[in-house]
Amino acid sequence: MSTGRFISLEGGEGVGKSTQVTALAEALRHRGKDVLVTREPGGSPGAEAIRSLLLSGAGDRWSMRAEALLFAAARADHVEKTIRPALAAGRWVLSDRFLDSSLAYQGGAGGLGISQVRALHRFGSEDFLPDRTLVLLLAEGVERARLRDRGESDRIGGRSNAYHLAVEGAFRQVAREEPGRVRLVDAAGATTSVTGRLLTALGDLL
Ligand SMILES: Nc1ncnc2c1ncn2[C@@H]1O[C@H](COP(=O)(O)OP(=O)(O)OP(=O)(O)O)[C@@H](O)[C@H]1O
Numbered sequence: 001m002s003t004g005r006f007i008s009l010e011g012g013e014g015v016g017k018s019t020q021v022t023a024l025a026e027a028l029r030h031r032g033k034d035v036l037v038t039r040e041p042g043g044s045p046g047a048e049a050i051r052s053l054l055l056s057g058a059g060d061r062w063s064m065r066a067e068a069l070l071f072a073a074a075r076a077d078h079v080e081k082t083i084r085p086a087l088a089a090g091r092w093v094l095s096d097r098f099l100d101s102s103l104a105y106q107g108g109a110g111g112l113g114i115s116q117v118r119a120l121h122r123f124g125s126e127d128f129l130p131d132r133t134l135v136l137l138l139a140e141g142v143e144r145a146r147l148r149d150r151g152e153s154d155r156i157g158g159r160s161n162a163y164h165l166a167v168e169g170a171f172r173q174v175a176r177e178e179p180g181r182v183r184l185v186d187a188a189g190a191t192t193s194v195t196g197r198l199l200t201a202l203g204d205l206l
């Protein structure tokens with residue numbers, strides 16, 4: 001049986017993660033990989049139930065600590081019920097967001113600290129990490145224009161510009177700290193060009 005790999009796609013709001021998860025899955029299937037696409041928050045029945053708690057309702061529905069714990073609980077279920085079994089069956093798992101979103105949104109931008117959120121992950125998911133994390137980056141104006149065209153937002157996506165700039169800064173910080181696992185990828189230009197860059201960033205794993 002071939003070795004499964006766990007890849008996460010990350011980045012701020014509207015940078016093209018969902019579009020690229022679909023495109024990358026297709027490209028990997030063409031290379032003979034058996035691919036499972038999943039997402040966070042969510043990816044298992046329990047985690048999908050937590051997703052609706054996290055993303056709907058008033059902005060102050062949860063404190064930042066409660067929010068981080070809910071993400072960690074959803075992730076623990078997702079890892080145990082969906083990701084680990086797929087990898088054990090030799091599949092490639094592509095996740096639209098994973099731990100690094102918590103490090104950036106709750107740890108960096110949310111003020112809890114990246115190391116505190118990492119500690120939650122050590123407990124909740126035994127520090128289970130992707131083989132590669134691809135962080136999509138876009139100039140702020142382009143990102144906002146794409147979001148405007150799509151015309152929707154959720155409880156967290158609707159936070160201030162300053163918050164979302166801090167999210168991007170935290171993604172960059174994690175990439176500097178973990179260069180082996182985390183790669184920054186330019187999300188500008190045509191969808192096919194971005195997919196090509198993602199495949200290049202996975203070159204050593206293919
Ligand atoms: N390369 C691209 N060029 C132009 N528009 C794009 C490109 N990739 C995605 N889009 C458009 O930008 C919008 C956001 O894309 P997408 O939903 O894939 O982003 P996302 O990062 O998953 O968003 P979110 O963080 O909200 O989940 C969509 O309307 C999508 O069609």
Ligand SMILES: Cc1cn([C@H]2C[C@H](O)[C@@H](COP(=O)(O)O)O2)c(=O)[nH]c1=O
Nearest residue numbers: 040041071097098101102105106156157
């Ligand atoms: C996993 C994860 C997600 N978030 C935030 C990021 C987004 O605002 C939403 C998810 O919406 P999407 O359209 O499905 O990308 O949740 C977060 O703050 N922390 C996390 O760990």
